[in-house]
Amino acid sequence: xxxxxxxxxxxxxxxxxxxxxxxxxxxxxxxxxxxxxxxxxxxxxxxxxxxxxxxxxxxxxxxxxxxxxxxxxxxxxxxxxxxxxxxxxxxxxxxxxxxxxxxxxxxxxxxxxxxx
Amino acid sequence: xxxxxxxxxxxxxxxxxxxxxxxxxxxxxxxxxxxxxxxxxxxxxxxxxxxxxxxxxxxxxxxxxxxxxxxxxxxxxxxxxxxxxxxxxxxxxxxxxxxxxxxxxxxxxx
Numbered sequence: 753x754x755x756x757x758x759x760x761x762x763x764x765x766x767x768x769x770x771x772x773x774x775x776x777x778x779x780x781x782x783x784x785x786x787x788x789x790x791x792x793x794x795x796x797x798x799x800x801x802x803x804x805x806x807x808x809x810x811x812x813x814x815x816x817x818x819x820x821x822x823x824x825x826x827x828x829x830x831x832x833x834x835x836x837x838x839x840x841x842x843x844x845x846x847x848x849x850x851x852x853x854x855x856x857x858x859x860x861x862x863x864x865x866x867x868x
Numbered sequence: 869x870x871x872x873x874x875x876x877x878x879x880x881x882x883x884x885x886x887x888x889x890x891x892x893x894x895x896x897x898x899x900x901x902x903x904x905x906x907x908x909x910x911x912x913x914x915x916x917x918x919x920x921x922x923x924x925x926x927x928x929x930x931x932x933x934x935x936x937x938x939x940x941x942x943x944x945x946x947x948x949x950x951x952x953x954x955x956x957x958x959x960x961x962x963x964x965x966x967x968x969x970x971x972x973x974x975x976x977x978x
Contacts, residue, residue, distance in 0.1 A: 785965075794872065794954070794968030810965065842911065854899050856913035857966070864909075 754778050758843050758860030765833040765867045773828040773863050775843030781858070782848040784826040788812065788839040789862075795842065801826055802848060833867045840864050871895050874955050874969035882977055887942040889972045891955030898960050900938050902929050905952040905971065914940070914953075945976045 759774045777784065785800035797810030801820040815837060817829040826845075830837060841863045847855040875890045891900070902915040915922050915929040917938065922929050926945075931938040942949055952973050956966040 787968075792970065794870070794970045795956075795966075796968070797965060800965065840909065844911075854916040854918060856916060857901065857903075858913070859911040862909045862911075 756843055756845055756858050756860040758841075758863055760863060761861065763863060763865050765830075765865065767834060767867060769833050770829070770831050771833065773830075773841055773843075773865075775826045775828065775845075775860060776824050777826075777845040777858070778824065779845065779858065780823060781845035782823070784820065784843065784845045785810070785857075786816070786818065786826070786828045787842045787844065789842060790839050798828065798841075830865075833865075835867045838865060838867045870969070871967050872955055872957055872969040874953075874972050876972060877970070878973045878975075880975045880977065881945055883946060885945050885976075887945050887949070887974065887976075889940045889953050889955075889974070891938045891940070891969055893936050893938075893955075893957050893967075895957065895959065895967075897933075897936075897957040899958040900931055901956040901958070901966065902938075902940050903954040903956060905954060907951065911954070942974075947976045947978050950975050 756777045782803045786798040787795040789795050796812050798816050799818040801807045804820050804823050807818050807820050820826050843860040844857045846857045872893045899918045903911050904914050905911045917931040926943045928941040952971040954971045955969040
């Protein structure tokens with residue numbers, strides 16, 4: 753199994769450019785999420801999805817869009833990149849938990865994005 | 869004040885030492901996760917706890933729900949244990965959103 757596949761690994765953008773970070777998982781996980789990791793701060797949730805067709809905002813959603821047309825894919829779009837979006841981005845997925853079930857998060861390997 | 873606080877921020881120890889990393893949180897939770905981030909950046913899930921204690925190899929995780937505190941212990945530490953260890957809490961069952969600590973950077977010297 754490939755697990756969670758994130759592409760690209762590295763990206764440099766100019767201010768105002770747009771791009772899409774890809775995330776795909778082959779574990780049939782209902783829950784998928786995007787985080788950003790900045791120095792001195794914990795991982796922060798950008799957007800998440802609990803199933804195909806359902807998305808919701810996390811802590812830091814401004815400047816990012818997502819969609820979930822299939823269970824497998826959860827792309828993150830930057831419509832007009834800003835230097836404040838320079839960060840390392842992680843996609844993660846898991847089965848949807850319940851009152852009795854705990855499931856681990858599976859992370860992609862990350863995308864290091866620099867906006868100049 | 870962050871909802872999830874980890875201590876210490878940095879820890880350097882000699883190979884073979886017993887390691888303890890602490891996580892305190894200020895909100896009610898349904899579960900706590902311990903994650904390991906390798907020097908190359910990849911993140912893996914080590915433990916999920918809702919009560920008590922779990923052990924996997926040389927790693928032990930404990931949680932005290934009343935005191936809102938969890939610890940991650942590493943016995944017989946090894947240089948390959950060098951990584952950032954991250955604590956994260958889940959607020960309620962069925963809600964997978966996590967709040968993360970800033971991590972503890974562990975360096976084990978041979």
